[in-house]
Amino acid sequence: MSLGMFMAILDIQVVATSLPTIQSALGISADWMVWVQTAYLTAEIVAIPLTGYLTARLGMRWLFVGAVCVFTLASLGCALSQSFEQLIAWRIVQGFSGGTLIPSVFAAVFLLFPERSQALATTIAGVAAVLAPTVGPIVGGWITQSFSWHWLFMINIVPGVVVGAGVALTLRGKASERTRSTAIDVPALALLAMGLTALQLGLKDAPSLGWDAPRVLGLLGLFAACGAAFVWRTLASRAPLVELRCFSDRNFAIGCVFSFVLGFGLFGSTYLMPFFLGLVREHGPLRIGEIMLVTGITQLLTAPIAVYLERRLDPRLLTAFGFSLFAVGLLMSGEQTAATDFWGMFAPQIVRGAAIMFCILPPTRMALGRLPPHLVVHGSGLFNLMRNLGGAIGLALIDTTIFSRAATEGNEIVDKLRSGDLATALAIGIPRDAFLEQRGQPLDEFALEMIRPLVEKAGLVSAINSAWLLCGILTMLAVTLIVFVRRVSPAAKAANAAVAADR
Structure with missing residues (x-):
């Protein structure tokens, strides 16, 4: 198994x-x-x-x-x-x-x-x-x-x-x-699947069609309607698809927010790194894997430390530490250039890898440690679901950020080049002498073809950095919720079982 x-x-x-x-x-x-x-x-x-x-x-x-x-x-x-x-x-x-x-x-x-x-x-x-x-x-x-x-x-x-x-x-x-077993609530399941699909498609189409486009508004409206109907049906059902009563516990509700944010940053970083390394650095898949291995090795090495501390310290402190460290690692990647490679990504990966287990184990005990025993199993499933939901929505928002910002950033770079900004020209890789010779003159077709790839790559790098910053800022904001969490006993037996079940 x-x-x-x-x-x-x-x-x-x-x-x-x-x-x-x-x-x-x-x-x-x-x-x-x-x-x-x-x-x-x-x-x-x-x-x-x-x-x-x-x-x-x-x-x-x-x-x-x-x-x-x-x-x-x-x-x-x-x-x-x-x-x-x-x-x-x-x-x-x-x-x-x-x-x-x-x-x-x-x-x-x-x-x-x-x-x-x-x-x-x-x-x-x-x-x-x-x-x-x-x-x-x-x-x-x-x-x-x-x-x-x-x-x-x-x-x-x-x-x-x-x-x-x-x-x-x-x-x-x-x-x-x-x-x-009771019968499965098929309508609720259909509402969940339909709502998630509509949300993903709406977020995907928004950058190209505009947020006020009828198709986008229709998809987001369908998501809102399906979500409201799902909640209503689940609360009214004798055999709910998910046990929403778990959210009446403050610690569980906040823990699910942490789980959602972790999924956002975790799956987001796993997507952004190969995206950058493949499309900007033009590395092959093996080289991408070698670079990304740093995060996994760090996570594996720090896992025993996280397990040891999780059994002995207040989960609120460990959760705040883990998510703060994870946010720092995400924000560190928000300053990449087109030349960033293994060593430029090494330190951010070390920081993120060291934080991951502290973002998984303590929040799970914090979320499930106060639930009644009969709700622990349901709560564990919801907690795990929220992490995957954060990943799915996070990937859609990250993709939206990248492809909406890339065009805007590219246009801004073109405007600066036309105004004769030497620093911008050097930053995207245009030789100093070539730019100075051309400055003040209209660009011919040959010059346009030469600089177009450089502009597109520079715009893409800037857009990817914006996505990293989005992940980092959201993670840092989540840390502030820790002040609202009630203390959980480290000896909560049901939660210890759920920690393993969730991981």
Whole structure:
């Protein structure tokens, strides 16, 4: 089961470094490649609330086997995709099936093992969960550069067969039991999926069509209507899709905000780095993976420290420390130039990598430590859902920021060049003598063709920096919420279990 979870987490990371390659191979514009990640995350968000219901109906054993089989088939579909539309369709199926694997693994820890063995089982599952994002970038880059991007998905086939057969043969007893379950609220699920899709499309179309365009207003209006209907139906239902009563606890509500912001910054940084390195620095996927490996190694090295401190210190202090450090790491990346490379990204990655576990473990105990026992399972699912929701919305907003700002920044650079600004010319790479000879004269076609790529790249770098600053400022603002959190006992047993379940 841990191997299956490793596959699901790895599938986000291995694809990240190869996004520019996939974009070029499928012939799509750069502003559409974000959907390779967004489709997966959005499908996961829809699947997470269904995990409890499906476990009750199918039993943990057959739910896991079925999810792994669907995930494996979807991976094959992604590998064989000949168009962008086919790839996105299979990524949705992949994300939906993968969304049930992580909760199932940690539920198995507490359902299948005696209490004396749970610590070891949690450690094994936790190592798999942390190792996937550590090795993902370098593995993805090596696979794409050595073979092709299709093998990013083909590598799931053999492990998927092994996991499916292994789980089917070895899980017995409680894992095969089915329990009575209430009917799933299909309309609420449809409202959730429709609302999220409308929001993603609205945010995507806004920069090109304008925020007041009928299509954009219609999509955002549909999102608002679906959201309101989802909340109303969920509160009125006897068997709600998600237990919104958890939000009546102040700590849980604030903890979910932290989870949302973490998803925004975490998935956002994983998208922005390969975007910059592929389109600005023009690195291949392997080199991108080598550069991004710094974050994963730092996270892996600091994880034991975070686990040790999380059991002994006030989660409010650790949460404030983790998110402040993470915000600093994001803001440090907001000053990149077109020449920024490995060493320019080294320090920000170290800072972000050191902060990640402090942004995951303490907020989870803080959020779930005061919930009644019967709401802890529901709260854990919602908490995890909010992180993925933050990632999906964050990617859409980051893409919106980049492609709305890039054109504006490019026009400003052109205006400065026309006014004879030497500093701007040197900053984007125009030789001093060539610019001085041309200054004061109208640009001919040859000169325009020479400087156009430089202007476009400089505008893109500035727009990417704006996206980094957006992530950093939002994360820093979230830190201020810590003053409203009530103290949580470090000995909250239910929360300790939920910490592992969420990770």
